Amino acid sequence: MQIISSSTEITAISQKACSAQQRIGFVPTMGALHAGHISLVRAARAQSDIVMVSIFVNPLQFGPKEDFSKYPRALERDCALLAAEKVDYVFTPSVEEIYPQGASTWVTVEGITDRLDGRSRPDHFRGVSTVVAKLFHIVQPDLAFFGQKDAAQAAIIQKMVRDLNFDVRIVVCPIVREPDGLAMSSRNAYLDATQRKQATVLYRALMRVQTLADQGERDSGKLLAEGKQVIAEEPAVRLDYFEIVDRNTLEPVAETSGGALVAVAAYVGETRLIDNIVLPDPE
Ligand code: PAF
Numbered sequence: 001m002q003i004i005s006s007s008t009e010i011t012a013i014s015q016k017a018c019s020a021q022q023r024i025g026f027v028p029t030m031g032a033l034h035a036g037h038i039s040l041v042r043a044a045r046a047q048s049d050i051v052m053v054s055i056f057v058n059p060l061q062f063g064p065k066e067d068f069s070k071y072p073r074a075l076e077r078d079c080a081l082l083a084a085e086k087v088d089y090v091f092t093p094s095v096e097e098i099y100p101q102g103a104s105t106w107v108t109v110e111g112i113t114d115r116l117d118g119r120s121r122p123d124h125f126r127g128v129s130t131v132v133a134k135l136f137h138i139v140q141p142d143l144a145f146f147g148q149k150d151a152a153q154a155a156i157i158q159k160m161v162r163d164l165n166f167d168v169r170i171v172v173c174p175i176v177r178e179p180d181g182l183a184m185s186s187r188n189a190y191l192d193a194t195q196r197k198q199a200t201v202l203y204r205a206l207m208r209v210q211t212l213a214d215q216g217e218r219d220s221g222k223l224l225a226e227g228k229q230v231i232a233e234e235p236a237v238r239l240d241y242f243e244i245v246d247r248n249t250l251e252p253v254a255e256t257s258g259g260a261l262v263a264v265a266a267y268v269g270e271t272r273l274i275d276n277i278v279l280p281d282p283e
Pocket residue numbers: 028029030056058061128131132150153
C-alpha cells in the first residue's frame with residue numbers, strides 16, 4: 001500500500017490505471033476509521049481493480065463553532081487498518097494541497113443542501129460537495145463509495161454527479177451498527193459511558209417508526225410523533241430534527257409510500273449524532 005500526499009502523483013497513478021483498463025474504486029474519508037468505513041473499503045475491493053482511500057479532514061465542511069480542531073485524527077492506525085484490507089493507495093493531502101492560497105471556487109448543489117443537516121449546519125454541504133468534486137477530479141475514480149448513514153450527503157453527491165456530468169458511479173452502502181443498534185460514527189468516540197447508552201435512543205426511535213410502518217401506518221405526522229416520543233424518554237438527548245423525506249430530494253413527505261427516508265439528528269451532550277432508516281417500499 002502506498003501513501004501519497006501529492007495530487008499530481010495520485011492523478012498520474014489513476015491515469016496509468018485507466019490506460020491499463022483497470023477500474024478504480026474510491027472511498028473518500030476524514031479518517032478515524034471504523035467498521036462503517038471498512039465496509040465501504042470492502043465493497044470497493046470487491047468491485048474494483050484498484051482501491052484508493054482518501055483521508056482528509058476537510059475544514060470547509062465544519063462551521064466556525066464545530067469540532068474541526070478536535071476531530072479525531074489517527075493516521076497511523078487508519079493506515080494499518082487499510083493495509084490489512086489490501087487497499088492500494090491512501091491519499092493524504094494537506095489543506096494547502098487541496099485549497100491552495102487564493103482558492104475561492106465552491107460547488108453548491110442548490111435547494112437540497114438546506115434540508116436536514118443543511119438546515120442546522122449552514123454551509124456544511126457546500127463544503128462537502130466542493131471537496132468531493134475536487135477529490136473526484138484528482139482521483140478520477142470509476143466508482144465512489146459512500147455510507148447510507150450520511151443519507152443527505154449521499155443524495156447531494158448523487159445530484160452533483162448528475163448535474164455536473166461526473167463520469168463516476170456512486171455506490172451507497174448500508175449503515176453498520178454496534179450490537180445495540182448505535183450507528184457507527186467517528187464522533188461516537190466523543191461519548192462517555194453514560195452518553196454512549198443514551199445515544200442508543202436514536203436507533204430505538206427509528207425502530208419504533210419502522211414497527212408502526214410495518215403495521216401499515218403511512219401517515220408521516222403520526223409516525224414522527226411516535227418517534228419523537230421515544231427520543232423524549234431520554235431527556236439528556238436534545239433533538240435537532242426528526243423527519244420523513246423523499247430520499248432523493250430530501251423534501252418532506254406526508255404519506256410514506258415508495259421507500260421514504262426516516263432521518264434523525266440529535267445532540268448527546270455536545271456531540272451531534274445522525275441516523276436513518278429507509279422504509280420498505282409497500283409494493
Ligand atoms: O463522509 C465523510 O467522511 C466526508 O463528508 C467526506 C465525504 C469524506 C467529505 O469530506
